[in-house]
Structure formats: structure tokens, C-alpha cells
Amino acid sequence: MNIALLEGLLANLSEYLMTPVLICIVLLLIYAIYAMGRFAGLFFVRRKNAQQYRLTIQIKERKWYSGYPIHNYFVNNPNACEDELEIFALKKLENLRVVTRVAPMLGLIATMVPMGPALKALADGNIQGISESLIIAFASVIWGLVIATLTFWPASVKKRWFASELINIRKLRGS
Numbered sequence: 703m704n705i706a707l708l709e710g711l712l713a714n715l716s717e718y719l720m721t722p723v724l725i726c727i728v729l730l731l732i733y734a735i736y737a738m739g740r741f742a743g744l745f746f747v748r749r750k751n752a753q754q755y756r757l758t759i760q761i762k763e764r765k766w767y768s769g770y771p772i773h774n775y776f777v778n779n780p781n782a783c784e785d786e787l788e789i790f791a792l793k794k795l796e797n798l799r800v801v802t803r804v805a806p807m808l809g810l811i812a813t814m815v816p817m818g819p820a821l822k823a824l825a826d827g828n829i830q831g832i833s834e835s836l837i838i839a840f841a842s843v844i845w846g847l848v849i850a851t852l853t854f855w856p857a858s859v860k861k862r863w864f865a866s867e868l869i870n871i872r873k874l875r876g877s
Contacts, residue, residue, distance in 0.1 A: 713818055716814075716815050716818070717815060717818075717819075719811065719815055720812065720815045720816070723808050723811050723812045723815070723842070724812060724838075724842065726808050727805070727808050727809065727812060727842060727845050727846060727849070730801055730804070730805050730808070730849045731845060731848070731849050733797075733801060733853075734801065734805075734848075734849045734852035734853050735852070737797070737798060737801070737852070737853055737856055738852055738856065740856075741855075741856035741859070741860070744769055744860075747768050747769035748769035748770065748863070750769070751767045751768060751769050751770070754767065755767045755770060755773070759870045759873055759874065762873070762874055762876070764776070764777050764780065764874060765777065766778075770867055771790075771794055771864075771867075772787060772790060772791050772794070772864050772867035772868060772871070773867045773870065773871065775787065775790050776871045776874070784868070784871075784872075787868060787871060788868065791864040791865075791867075791868065794860070794864065795857055795860055795861055795864065798853045798856055798857035798860070799857050801849065801850075801853045802850050802853045802854045802857055803850075805845075805846045805847075805849035805850045805853070806843075806846045806847055806850050807846070808842075808846050809842050809843040809844070809845060809846020809847060809849075810843060810846065812838070812839070812842030812843065812846070813839045813840065813842055813843040814839075815839075816835035816836070816838050816839040817835070817839060819831065819835045820832050820835035820836055820839070823835060
């Protein structure tokens, strides 16, 4: 097979990736904004119930509290083993963690795809073609990083919250 034909085929196929990647970036941005809103809501609910929750842990009472999903799972499933609770916590974090990692990758893909046409425009002396390609390239990587930033912080804080809930569940069990 001719190498030039293969290169042309790969270049054309990569250009077809641009639209789905940009759509994914927009959808992930919407999700990131939604996730930040949910995180803010969870923060205020946890803050409201924190004193009662701590008291419940001290007196070793198994009571349901809004804003404490791992604890509530344990209250509803008292026979759940520690591994099951950890898997439940990881499942609650999964979407945020995936978005945090995938968004920059999509931004990079959307950066690299227009570079081919930009370099071709450079070779042809077409300054406008270069700028059009580079605008979308740099905008997409910026939005990928913005999305990752918006989801990284809630994912990190929730991970700490859930780890704390797992420790408190151990206290409730007396182990």
C-alpha cells in the first residue's frame, strides 16, 4: 500500500473526528457546570447536617443524614462489607474522575486535528486559513482544561468526604 495514500486517508479520517470531539467538549462543559452546582448543593447540605452527623458517630447511632451518601448506604445496607462500601464510594466519584481525565484529552485531540490544515495553509501562504485553524485549536484545549479544572476540585473534595465517611462507618461498627 502506498504510504502517501495511507497518510491522506488518516488525515481525512482525523478531520471527521473534529465535530464529534467538539460536541463532546460542549457536553462535558455542560456536565461540569451541572456537577459544580450539585457539589455546591452537597456542600451546603453537609454543612447544615455536620454537627448532628458528628454527634451520631460519637454515640454510635445508625441514622440517615442528607448529604452523606456513603453513610446512608451503610445505614440502608448494614451488612455491607468494607469493600462494598468502597466500591459504592468509587462509583459515586466515577463520572467526575472520568470527565477530569477525558476533557484534556479531547481538548488535545481538537487541538491537533486543525494543525494539519493550518500547516497546509502556511505552506500555501494563506494567513487567514492559518488563523481560522489555530483559533479552534487553542479554544478547544482551553475548554478541555477548564472542564478538567471544574471537575477536579469537586472530585478531590468528595473523595476526602467519602474517605471520612468510611472511617466513621468503621467507628460505628466498632472495628
